[in-house]
Amino acid sequence: MIEITFLGSGGGRFITITQFRSTGGFHIRASRNLYVDPGPGALIRSWRYKLDPRKLDAIFVSHRHVDHCNDLEVMIEAMTGGALKKRGMLIASRSVVHGDESHTPAVSGYYLDVLESVHIPEPGSRIKLGEEEMVITPSRHSDPTTIGFRMKTRYGDVSYIPDTAYFDELLKWHEGSRVLIAAVTRPRDMGIPYHLSTDDAVVMLRKMTRRPEVLVINHIGMKMHFANPYKEALYIKNLTGVKTYVAKEGFRVMMGKDGISVRTLRPARFV
Ligand SMILES: [Zn+2]
Known part of the structure; x- marks a missing residue:
């Protein structure tokens, strides 16, 4: 059995600073x-839902x-038992580990040192995680x-499409996953650059020959929040036949064999 638990569903600057929806990933x-x-x-939120972060x-x-x-x-502090044992793996974008022109790294050398391994993978890289394997996928974001990733498990695949503009290549990376989690930040007719809208989700699912069994829309922005994401999910389901949750x-x-x-x-x- 694979269990996916959401510690939040918000995304974008205004939801984040107001916490109208929590933003825990x-x-x-x-x-x-x-x-x-x-x-x-x-x-x-991890503690609130009894997901002990020391067990990551x-x-x-x-x-x-x-x-x-x-x-x-x-979270690295927790995973490494207070930074006292060398433990765990970080898989992250280059910008997270090294920073970019406008950002410092999101993690200091102190924490990089207590990790067992740090991966900055390119799309197409494969990373073994216990019995599962993650295939790293591309995004087009600011x-x-x-x-993103596609995780291969014995019960089928789980895909994660993080912040991105829609592009056709997403199909090839994520087609055939059983569960698709996607950052659908904007409601229909209100798309913005670098993010998916309800319309993009519909286009993507319609173009897939093997559609997911379940789509979970995540990273709800303020406009989506007030447009009513449940109505948007129903709209996606009606047009594509894919069971869609918020x-x-x-x-x-x-997700299990049954x-x-x-x-x-x-x-x-x-708490
Ligand atoms: Zn972003």
């Missing part, structure tokens, strides 16, 4: 524990924007080093 429990895009709140084996960061990498260092804090997707099911977890009382 998501967690995948397979043969190993992987945290994806630890935005602001990742540490707190790897962290993936798609790019160096604050809604994706803010909590990276503190951070040009942004990466991520939210505590939302869990379970099928895919979802539930929403209650937060733990102690």
